[in-house]
Amino acid sequence: MTKRHRKVQVGQPKMPAITSLLDHMEDGNEFESLVRYKAVKTDVAVEIRKSLSEIKEVRNRPAICYLANVVNTRITVSTSIDYNDDLPFSEMISAIPQDQKAIDVILVTPGGSAEQVAKFVDKLRPRFNDVVFILPYMAMSAGTIFAMSGNDIIMGKNSYIGPIDPQVPNKEGFYVPAQAILTLIDSIQERGEALIKKGQSPNWTDLQILKQLDGKEIGNALTGSAYSMELVQEYLYNYKFKDWPNHSSSGQPVTDEDKKMRANEIAVSLCSHALWKTHSRGITRDVAWNKCKIKMIHTENIDGLDRAIRRFWALMYWVFENTAIYKIFISDRYSIFRTDRNLKP
Numbered sequence: 001m002t003k004r005h006r007k008v009q010v011g012q013p014k015m016p017a018i019t020s021l022l023d024h025m026e027d028g029n030e031f032e033s034l035v036r037y038k039a040v041k042t043d044v045a046v047e048i049r050k051s052l053s054e055i056k057e058v059r060n061r062p063a064i065c066y067l068a069n070v071v072n073t074r075i076t077v078s079t080s081i082d083y084n085d086d087l088p089f090s091e092m093i094s095a096i097p098q099d100q101k102a103i104d105v106i107l108v109t110p111g112g113s114a115e116q117v118a119k120f121v122d123k124l125r126p127r128f129n130d131v132v133f134i135l136p137y138m139a140m141s142a143g144t145i146f147a148m149s150g151n152d153i154i155m156g157k158n159s160y161i162g163p164i165d166p167q168v169p170n171k172e173g174f175y176v177p178a179q180a181i182l183t184l185i186d187s188i189q190e191r192g193e194a195l196i197k198k199g200q201s202p203n204w205t206d207l208q209i210l211k212q213l214d215g216k217e218i219g220n221a222l223t224g225s226a227y228s229m230e231l232v233q234e235y236l237y238n239y240k241f242k243d244w245p246n247h248s249s250s251g252q253p254v255t256d257e258d259k260k261m262r263a264n265e266i267a268v269s270l271c272s273h274a275l276w277k278t279h280s281r282g283i284t285r286d287v288a289w290n291k292c293k294i295k296m297i298h299t300e301n302i303d304g305l306d307r308a309i310r311r312f313w314a315l316m317y318w319v320f321e322n323t324a325i326y327k328i329f330i331s332d333r334y335s336i337f338r339t340d341r342n343l344k345p
Helices: 030-037 044-060 083-094 113-126 141-149 178-197 205-214 215-240 256-270 285-292 305-322
Strands: 061-067 100-106 132-133 152-154 168-169 175-177 325-330 335-339
Touching: 044 061, 044 175, 044 178, 044 325, 061 083, 083 113, 083 325, 100 141, 113 141, 113 215, 132 141, 132 256, 141 215, 178 205, 215 256, 256 285, 256 335
Parallel strands: 061 100, 100 132, 132 152
Antiparallel strands: 061 325, 168 175, 325 335
16 A cells, blocks of 8 residues: 655744734834734724823823824825825814823824825814824824924934925826925026026027926925925924023023024925935934934933834734725724725735
């Protein structure tokens, strides 16, 4: 009789099933410790709120979350800030008890509509005297504008903001950085004027590039950039610089004109394509201070907060990587999860 050989399957070891991700998370190895497990019947809202309670225990104030899935590359829908976010964000604010005047906003976003950010701020700032933005990861473009409306911004070692120059549609319908267009026009103008002074004609290639640019595109670039800078100036002056008493270097009192001047300098630097080269440039907390003079609070300087934020972001990273959720509005009193119906599990 011929012996039958059993076929051996070689592959990854079977992951044990768990119901609570946070209970199995290891300090200093937060995300990797979750990858080992397959969650069964995990209530994502319960897990996130459990993580939020760890942050609240440190901060002793309520927190709301606006979180976009910037992790899962299979997501087919837009994760940007847009007009559809207005109602859930408003309801989330309204759910906070009226006697609360201080709040943390935990923000993760690739950017989006500056106009919608202005609506967020219009709802948030009249309700709360003290708003602090906590950035576990990225808050780019319009997200950076949003963060500037806080009294303070808390960032970890792996957190970053981004340039605020808006994206505007060209005549083909593709979105391009507004400041890239304006920088290109300025450089063509400088080269042309230099050649004319020498009695020469402007460069033919430059003339062809100018012909390809759409007037509406240039107009959108100008107005969009001005609007982004205007919002940042207004928010810094009204909120972040509100209680700025003395200059750290000289110890001299900060005047109203000082606040306006610094706000303008920061807005211009954040919108500078010449400085950042690309719209997707990540600006760390150290670069934000050294190049823009934006002071950030470090998570590790608040006892217990760095650990709580690392655990929170590792959990969210796992959720975003393993689900079709593309946007989350959540607090201890409110939750809406938006899912990509085109994404197959």
